[in-house]
Amino acid sequence: MGSKTPLHEKHVDAGARIVDFGGWDMPLHYGSQKEEHHAVRQNAGVFDVSHMTIVDLAGERVREFLQHLVANDVAKLKEYGKALYTAMLNADGGVIDDLIIYYLSDTNYRLVVNAATRIKDLAWIREQAGAFDIAVNERAELAMVAVQGPNARELAAPCIAAEFRDAARAMKPFFGMQTGDVFIARTGYTGEDGWEICMPAADAPAVWDRLLAAGVVPCGLGARDTLRLEAAMNLYGTDMDETVSPLEAGLNWTIAWEPAERDFIGRAALEALRDAGNSRRFVGLLLEDRGVLRNHQKVVVDGVGEGEITSGGFSPTIGKSIALARVPAGDYDRAQVEVRGKLLNVRIVKTPFVRNGKIRIDIEE
């Protein structure tokens, strides 16, 4: 038996199929993963993401610390509440984890890191924090739900305390704000608009009930995975890990090279990899033949070499199979994938596959 979130009983009551995820008992789906997926694209769905690890950092030198800890630069955060997506690297430039950083005040930042990497992340952050006199405070007592979809904010607004409701509704994308003991952020992992709401564990079941009563559909990890794949958002441990640099995981945009004197962990290794210039490509694939692409299938590029699918699956929105893959450097837009001994044709497409309810790739060429 794994750890249980404050919403565990709600999942069981709703008929969830429970699976282990990084040591947590989590809902995979509540009946139909596809229907949950469509609910988020077309209306609103809610995910229990209480297993995610929330870490609050406090200290006079916290900004300086984060400029050392992560590859993106928190100096980009000019307004309170603004969020930054980034990766924490080891000295070799490999990805220890990806995370979101919220700028709460000049001496307080909130990090949200992955559940499966919790222990190593906390150990790493504490080890690095020592020299900066930073208080590292894990907020295990908080529950978190992600309400996602075009109607998510409208349906979730009644759950926000009345005095904060207007401010919450006015909040721009990729910002967060504290409303009493509830933290609301306009972030997510689906490619749709919505909020992630952190709250005291005891409050979570009532919020969950209220969202469901408003017509928000409970969604499991299965739909979360197909939604994030369509949005081409990386999954840690699948699309990247400590042996892969952000340059080969489609995360170049999260590396802040300037200012050149900012000495973040992994910078020297990353610069050497960048200057060598033969990084593998991280691309989106659309399957043109019938079948389903899956993780770890081999990608064959005629005359160039071989790569691997890091995340593959069926796209409920597109009705075809899609994948993220790491493939050899080179200029080409077609490849094949080996599926049960047969080579199926795929086309390399610009990601995301789907965003804000719309298919963003050409299905027919």
Place this chain on the structure above:
Amino acid sequence: MSDLPGDLLYTKDHEWLRREDDGSVTIGITDHAQGALGDLVYVELPEVGQDVDEGGDMAVVESVKAASDVYAPISGSIAAVNEELADDPEKINSDPYGDGWIVRMQPSDGIDEGALLSPDDYQQLVDELDD
């Protein structure tokens, strides 16, 4: 869990078999199997006329979650495949014992009922898995 059809035989791999009047055998996967796989999105079918050995790969059913092999529960040749699954694999979810059938085989030897499960035995297997 709905009641199992009493006129079928079952396998430990969650497949069902129905003996037809012409001596052929229709094969599909059980309600428990489709429930565990979730929404089906693709079915890879064998060629009609192909010979298969008992225990060999015969078809692949893929859901949004995973791919799963369908093994031949008996030896024989493929007499027919359910072509409708190509465009509508979810028939397996909605009607696993009816419109969601997968193949029809002509057995090369008889059917060894001792190697298969009765409805009661299969129900017991599923009940143990659900515990």
